[in-house]
Amino acid sequence: MSSVALGSVFVDVGCLRKQNEVGRLKVSRRNGSVLRVRASVASSQQSLKLAKPEAQKSEKTVRIGVLGASGYTGAEIIRLLANHPQFGITLMTADRKAGQSIGSVFPHLVTQDLPDMIAVKDADFSDVDAVFCCLPHGTTQEIIKCLPRGLKIVDLSADFRLRDIDEYEEWYGLPHKAPELQKEAIYGLTEVLRDEIRNARLIANPGCYPTSIQLPLIPLIKAHLIELTNIIIDAKSGVSGAGRGAKEANLYTEISEGIHSYGITKHRHVPEIEQGLSDASHSKVTVSFTPHLMPMSRGMQSTIYVQMAPGVTIEDLYQQLKTTYEIDNLVKGASGQAVQNLNLMMGFPENMGLQYQSLFP
Template sequence: MTKKIAIIGASGYTGAELIRLIASHPGMEVAALAANSKAGQSMASVFPFLRHLDLPDLVIWEQIDFARIDLCFCALPHKTSQEVISQLPAEMKIVDLSADFRLRDPADYKNWYGNDHAAVEMQQEAVYGLTEFYRDRIAGARLVAGTGCNAATGQYSLRPLIQAGVIGLDDIILDMKCAVSGAGRSLKENLLHAELSEGYNAYAVGGQHRHLGEFDQEFSALAGRPVRVQFTPHLIPANRGILSTGYVSGDAKAVHETMLRAYADEPFIEVLPFGETPSTHHVRGSNFVHLGVTGDRIEGRAIVVAALDNLCKGSSGQAVQNANLMLGLPETQGLMAAPLFP
């Protein structure tokens, strides 16, 4: 039986991406769409590229009849998300795409996001949504916290290596190039075409990026001791995609072999032949991750390059993958479409 889906925050990029994916999903149907700022409008007026679909009009979230909903995606900004989710029915299955339930420690949340968590009990209940590493817990969860798109990219690069002990833990560097859609749909001066095009810039330099909280939490838990990586994101004039270049100490061939073993059975993760590196062009619009490993001219150093689509595998595709598990559907259902190229 087709599962009825609600999306709160449907007028943003991740909300639209959820609709795009569910439109061809044989096990899900969009039954309700909410976006308080655009309530009363049709999705065709908000996103003309979805005009061909028969979709419900946007409403405020309080108007949704959750008794007929099997799972709700919440694609709201952090802080707003926890306020809304805490008011949803207690039995409702929820996949949250915001940052509100990613960090397990309320003090960490306050440190990185600047406010006290308003739903601490739910924060403890939430399962971290990096599917390939938490799928057993996700399958039985009521609330799943989607990862940050940068956090997901870096973890696909490094988790197997930290777990296997094949790299040093005190000199990890992550350099990421991030497309502009990762900043959301709201108007920002620095994202205007004239401000952004024909160049790119580093931001959140020196350990200010909030996704570092996820790196600290996840990598330290894997290693059994504190792990702090250096991470600098860069905003590039592209609509979709993240390319992460990781610099680590360790034998490059051992790093590559570890990646091959770790991801051998993962349907969405492709480890390239040794010495090859990926491009964001090769994963655009898809739920796939491409990983490449190469050596460096400096002996004992390796370079790990990862590419994914920030709106799909980094957010909405990951959310659908998790929802499949939560609803007892095949994990890959609705997500195997090939990337768009060129």
Template sequence: MTKNIAIIGASGYTGAELIRLLATHPSFVIKALAANSKAGQSMADVFPHLRHLDLPALVTWEEIDFDQIDLCFCALPHKTSQEVISKLPGHLKIVDLSADFRLRDPEEYTKWYGNPHIAIETQKEAVYGLTEFYRNEIKGARLVAGTGCNAATGQFILRPLIAGKVIALDDIILDMKCGVSGAGRSLKENLLHAELSEGYNAYSVGGTHRHLGEFDQEFSALAGEPVRIQFTPHLMPVNRGILATGYVKGDPKAVYQTLVDAYKDEPFIEVLPFGATPSTHNIRGSNFVHIGVTGDRIEGRAIVVAALDNLCKGSSGQALQNANLMLGEEETAGLMLAPCFP
């Protein structure tokens, strides 16, 4: 049985990635595409790499007949997303790719995103969208809040270790390298080719990155006590990919076995043999996560490295994985594409 899908924010990178993935889905059909700034244009004009697909023209989101839609992906910036979602019909299933419904405490949202939450009642029904850890809740949800791509990567490393009590909670360092597409498609001076290429820099240094709100929320809930990690992201001059390196205090073999046990039945997460480490090359364009563990020269410390594609498993692939669960489809439907290499 086919399901009708709409995408609001189809002219951004995550919107285009959703379309790429949905094109191979066995039962989801794209019925409406909205991008208010480009309404009236075809997707072939906005994204020529999608011109082979028979897609509806872009419209404003207000023009969509949501009575004919089973599920809507909302791929808008934060603040805009909550404004739009609060006006959508109450029966509509929604997967939001923005930050607007990730943080359960509205005050925490204001702290990290700088504006008050205007859809607090809607926030109360949102389920956090880290599929592997909220699968049962997602199945029955009306609104799922996709995670931040950095937040997802860090949690794949650290959640099982915190829950399994195999690492010290007061000594966790997360170093992350991020591809430029994570910053979105809007024009920004620091993302111009001449400004970005041949360089490499840290940003949001000293605990100011917004995804720390998700780490604080999720890790503290797991541990039953406040957990604060050190986290520094770095901008790489590559289009896609996140490589996260976690430095933890704990027995390396226990850390490794905990991750193996946690992910042994997960279709998209691969724990490499002990001592091997992943590369963003090997997950590019896919919904897969590769995780590697090795010991440090300092006894009692472990290094855990994870790689994923920020646009796919970190955002649009995760969103489709959640939509599959919400609509009773196979969780892996449309998502088993092999990574693109080289």
């Protein structure tokens, strides 16, 4: 039996991308037994130059609320929507930063003509068609439960990702406060559940690690090209993955010039990854997953070690991933995937507003 390593590289709230990879998941071969899958959302000042928010505003047909606009994923959605022809932001909320303008919190967004951020309790949803919910898990369930039923919701938190409520309570250490909504939620791994996402009201946007791991593995599992045992994932994240809130472990002095693993054997993304892989294989799949924090602002790399099924070659794996992904012009990341999902839910082309020129270096 042969083993192979899959390198899954993408960025959680945006990423660097080479010119010839625009809008694509790209598969390439390196060093004989290593396949690399790249999926990206470009981040750049360049994209701000492309945006003409005021000119586009009146033409935009979908009114968007961003809950948690003062956080990293909220800010990234605001940046992406500046260039979206149909999604116009009419409401933005914050907690500690309620009452402030987005430009005062994120200077790179100062050119946008947007409402000031308000507390969720003061929000009026009569002028909103869809929300991106960029709030901490736990808080999210209670807030989403109180939103008008007519809203489409893409939730970036982990609150509705696990189908099994008991599993949620076990891994998140919190009782689930909206189990009835959990039944309705669709997991937003776009490439895998596109049809379900189109008809959904509530999307549970996947975690960053689970996205980088499931995208390369699911097509290989579905095609029976790899064994379902001994899947080992060595993943690395930039610090923006931990959100903008102050935490001692994320101080510059703690994370610069070093790397450390965390959540070994008990990271909360394990059940999410196993749920997705088990669905793909119709049997219980377990993984060994170790995340690491890297001294970089944004970005993610997951190196995945798998055993190939008898008779399978690395070329088979390469062809499978190539066929699966080269036809999809997509961008990836927490906020990019959220916009991708709402595009589908609203009946727009999946990549609308997501085709940015990339930035290098």
